[in-house]
Amino acid sequence: MLSIKGLKIAVENKIILHDLDLEVGAGEVHAIMGPNGSGKSTLAHVLAGRDGYDVTEGDIIYDGKNLLEMNVEQRARKGIFLAMQYPVELPGVSTLSFLKASVNAMRSSIGEQELDAVAFMKLIRSKAKLVGMDEDILKRPINTGFSGGEKKRNEIFQMALLEPRLAILDETDSGLDIDALRVVADGVNSLRADDRGMILITHYQRLLKYIEPDFVHVLAGGRIVKSGDKTLAQELENRGYSWLEAESAA
Amino acid sequence: MGASTHELDALLQGKYPAGFSTDIETDTLAPGLDEQTIRAISAKKNEPAYMLDWRLKAYAHWTGMETPTWAHVHYTPIDYQAISYYAAPKSSADRPGSLDEVDPEILETYNKLGIPLEEQNRLAGVAVDAVFDSVSVATTFRQQLADAGVIFCSISEAIQQYPELLKQYLGSVVSYTDNFYASLNAAVFTDGTFVYVPKGVRCPMELSTYFRINTEKTGQFERTLIIADEGSYVSYLEGCTAPMRDENQLHAAVVELVALEDAQIKYATVQNWYPGDEEGRGGIYNFVTKRGDCRGDRSHISWTQMETGSAITWKYPSCILRGDDSVGEFYSVAVTRGRQQADTGTKMIHLGRNTRSTIVSKGISAGRAQNTYRGLVRMSRRADNARNHTQCDSLLLGDRCAAHTFPYIEVSNPSAKLEHEATTSKIGEDQLFYCRQRGLSEEEAVYMIVNGFCKEVFNELPMEFAVEAQKLLNVSMEGAVG
Numbered sequence: 176m177l178s179i180k181g182l183k184i185a186v187e188n189k190i191i192l193h194d195l196d197l198e199v200g201a202g203e204v205h206a207i208m209g210p211n212g213s214g215k216s217t218l219a220h221v222l223a224g225r226d227g228y229d230v231t232e233g234d235i236i237y238d239g240k241n242l243l244e245m246n247v248e249q250r251a252r253k254g255i256f257l258a259m260q261y262p263v264e265l266p267g268v269s270t271l272s273f274l275k276a277s278v279n280a281m282r283s284s285i286g287e288q289e290l291d292a293v294a295f296m297k298l299i300r301s302k303a304k305l306v307g308m309d310e311d312i313l314k315r316p317i318n319t320g321f322s323g324g325e326k327k328r329n330e331i332f333q334m335a336l337l338e339p340r341l342a343i344l345d346e347t348d349s350g351l352d353i354d355a356l357r358v359v360a361d362g363v364n365s366l367r368a369d370d371r372g373m374i375l376i377t378h379y380q381r382l383l384k385y386i387e388p389d390f391v392h393v394l395a396g397g398r399i400v401k402s403g404d405k406t407l408a409q410e411l412e413n414r415g416y417s418w419l420e421a422e423s424a425a
Numbered sequence: 426m427g428a429s430t431h432e433l434d435a436l437l438q439g440k441y442p443a444g445f446s447t448d449i450e451t452d453t454l455a456p457g458l459d460e461q462t463i464r465a466i467s468a469k470k471n472e473p474a475y476m477l478d479w480r481l482k483a484y485a486h487w488t489g490m491e492t493p494t495w496a497h498v499h500y501t502p503i504d505y506q507a508i509s510y511y512a513a514p515k516s517s518a519d520r521p522g523s524l525d526e527v528d529p530e531i532l533e534t535y536n537k538l539g540i541p542l543e544e545q546n547r548l549a550g551v552a553v554d555a556v557f558d559s560v561s562v563a564t565t566f567r568q569q570l571a572d573a574g575v576i577f578c579s580i581s582e583a584i585q586q587y588p589e590l591l592k593q594y595l596g597s598v599v600s601y602t603d604n605f606y607a608s609l610n611a612a613v614f615t616d617g618t619f620v621y622v623p624k625g626v627r628c629p630m631e632l633s634t635y636f637r638i639n640t641e642k643t644g645q646f647e648r649t650l651i652i653a654d655e656g657s658y659v660s661y662l663e664g665c666t667a668p669m670r671d672e673n674q675l676h677a678a679v680v681e682l683v684a685l686e687d688a689q690i691k692y693a694t695v696q697n698w699y700p701g702d703e704e705g706r707g708g709i710y711n712f713v714t715k716r717g718d719c720r721g722d723r724s725h726i727s728w729t730q731m732e733t734g735s736a737i738t739w740k741y742p743s744c745i746l747r748g749d750d751s752v753g754e755f756y757s758v759a760v761t762r763g764r765q766q767a768d769t770g771t772k773m774i775h776l777g778r779n780t781r782s783t784i785v786s787k788g789i790s791a792g793r794a795q796n797t798y799r800g801l802v803r804m805s806r807r808a809d810n811a812r813n814h815t816q817c818d819s820l821l822l823g824d825r826c827a828a829h830t831f832p833y834i835e836v837s838n839p840s841a842k843l844e845h846e847a848t849t850s851k852i853g854e855d856q857l858f859y860c861r862q863r864g865l866s867e868e869e870a871v872y873m874i875v876n877g878f879c880k881e882v883f884n885e886l887p888m889e890f891a892v893e894a895q896k897l898l899n900v901s902m903e904g905a906v907g
Contacts, residue, residue: 223858223862224853226858247858247862248865249859251862252859253862262859263855263859265859265874265877266877267879268873268876268880276869277863277865280863280864281864284498316877337863337864
């Protein structure tokens with residue numbers, strides 16, 4: 176589904192990612208872990224197509240197509256979803272009208288009819304139930320005045336609504352208390368599917384107690400320094416990142 | 426990083442769909458202004474002597490006045506001798522008695538603008554007075570309103586038919602000596618709208634005036650007077666457009682509102698005069714004096730405005746809170762792009778006890794536009810426990826535009842309470858990225874963010890007009906995405 180080969184990324188001439196290779200197949204959940212500043216969020220933003228990153232070398236192939244030729248909204252409409260680390264506030268924009276515009280933009284891009292208000296609300300209700308989203312919050316301006324937990328839950332809710340092919344969760348666990356973490360994890364688990372790939376970007380191992388990844392990769396100094404199965408996460412929990420950073424520097 | 430300035434600019438270089446002109450014969454006075462011009466206007470309108478006297482006094486006063494220069498706007502001085510002060514469609518020489526007699530070309534103009542005057546196509550529950558160049562060409566729903574005792578007609582008719590009301594109220598809020606443009610207006614005003622709502626009557630429908638400047642080299646000087654008698658209620662909306670022309674046209678209107686005891690007036694404006702082209706050629710100079718007098722206790726006046734047009738806007742809809750417990754409100758969205766300049770805001774003059782005022786101003790600037798909020802809140806000595814809340818938010822799109830805020834506060838009573846909040850923000854790259862990541866195009870994202878920014882003000886507009894205002898906002902942001 177997603178194939179990253181020899182990716183090199185620079186921001187303002189400073190190289191952030193070096194020769195990064197990653198293969199994500201349909202139905203797989205990959206965790207990308209690493210210390211602060213290792214380039215995890217850069218990878219998430221580059222996959223979503225955010226401006227400000229120079230791809231100096233390498234390729235990203237997504238469903239057989241060159242992802243780097245698509246802009247942000249084209250990628251989104253092809254099923255790439257990024258649950259953001261810091262979901263932004265849009266003052267005055269009601270959550271419902273934002274979601275309706277989003278759902279309909281996706282639908283019309285693939286030639287499906289836009290949903291009317293009734294069909295849309297039906298969809299909203301069924302998905303809200305799925306991730307335990309309080310319907311009252313949907314009437315408020317999106318993310319405006321939301322608590323950290325509400326913002327993250329809203330991201331998972333949108334993921335459920337848009338049913339992406341490839342979901343990237345950028346530090347969705349950061350800043351959440353244990354109850355909120357569990358809610359988010361339950362939401363993610365319920366969206367695991369054979370035709371959906373997921374990339375979980377996280378600093379801590381604790382999220383992986385609730386979401387069991389198929390693969391764990393450690394990103395340090397802009398490279399993937401180690402890959403393994405879920406036991407690698409446990410090892411990181413016990414030993415920290417420094418031994419890997421030392422190993423890769425050697 | 427992110428959406429570059431030229432992409433945003435492209436987005437904002439919208440079209441001006443109201444820019445067509447109508448080819449009809451007009452009866453136009455030759456350009457120039459002297460006492461004879463005023464006598465000619467008055468004679469054309471067959472006015473009683475009291476009106477002519479008032480006009481001449483205003484003109485005499487105006488000739489001794491100087492153009493005000495304190496506003497944050499720049500333009501070549503206006504040659505007042507180069508303007509024609511009267512233009513009327515020929516077919517209205519005798520004002521049409523019914524819509525069937527209105528020139529079909531004019532009806533078509535209003536249809537194209539989305540303001541159908543034929544009652545079978547009417548805007549549901551909205552009575553419309555249509556002012557074309559210098560004269561009112563049609564007023565709808567007159568009978569239904571008359572049944573409720575509401576007078577809704579052109580001010581020219583009111584001058585003839587209701588001289589007592591006119592003598593009592595005309596110029597009682599904005600006198601003919603008030604300011605340069607108000608004095609000019611008093612001397613040469615040609616038409617406008619008159620509304621009187623009797624005691625205890627709730628006006629059964631929204632009232633609306635639609636102003637259209639068509640003829641070249643004319644100015645539009647209309648005058649609106651709305652009187653809400655004790656315990657009455659009226660909601661009124663005005664809309665404005667003009668064809669695209671290379672030269673600047675002058676619009677210097679005066680609006681006077683009088684609210685007596687327990688009366689409420691809601692006044693909304695959707696102003697879309699031609700703003701000029703990208704280089705600043707052409708466009709309307711909009712120098713307008715609007716003032717409401719909360720004359721009675723517990724009276725309530727609110728101004729809501731959506732300003733997207735005009736090359737220059739100079740306008741401060743204000744409230745004089747004379748009655749005790751009276752309330753004044755000002756809600757404004759001002760959009761400037763290209764080379765537009767807006768200097769707009771309000772004055773809240775608290776004279777009575779327990780008077781309250783609210784100001785919410787949203788300025789949006791793009792291109793090379795200059796957007797200024799200028800507001801005065803004055804608490805007089807007698808205004809015990811007066812309160813004001815002011816909120817001024819500016820949104821900048823691109824990096825060549827500017828927003829300015831000039832709040833003036835004068836407090837002479839220690840029990841007064843004032844709050845002032847001001848913010849300036851840009852549409853963030855992170856906001857655009859968030860929207861686009863959810864599948865919206867950059868253009869859709871900008872619409873959504875800007876509409877959200879204006880929402881608080883749109884909520885104050887009557888439903889039909891809130892939709893229109895939103896559409897207008899989108900049109901004024903329209904353009905190809907780079």
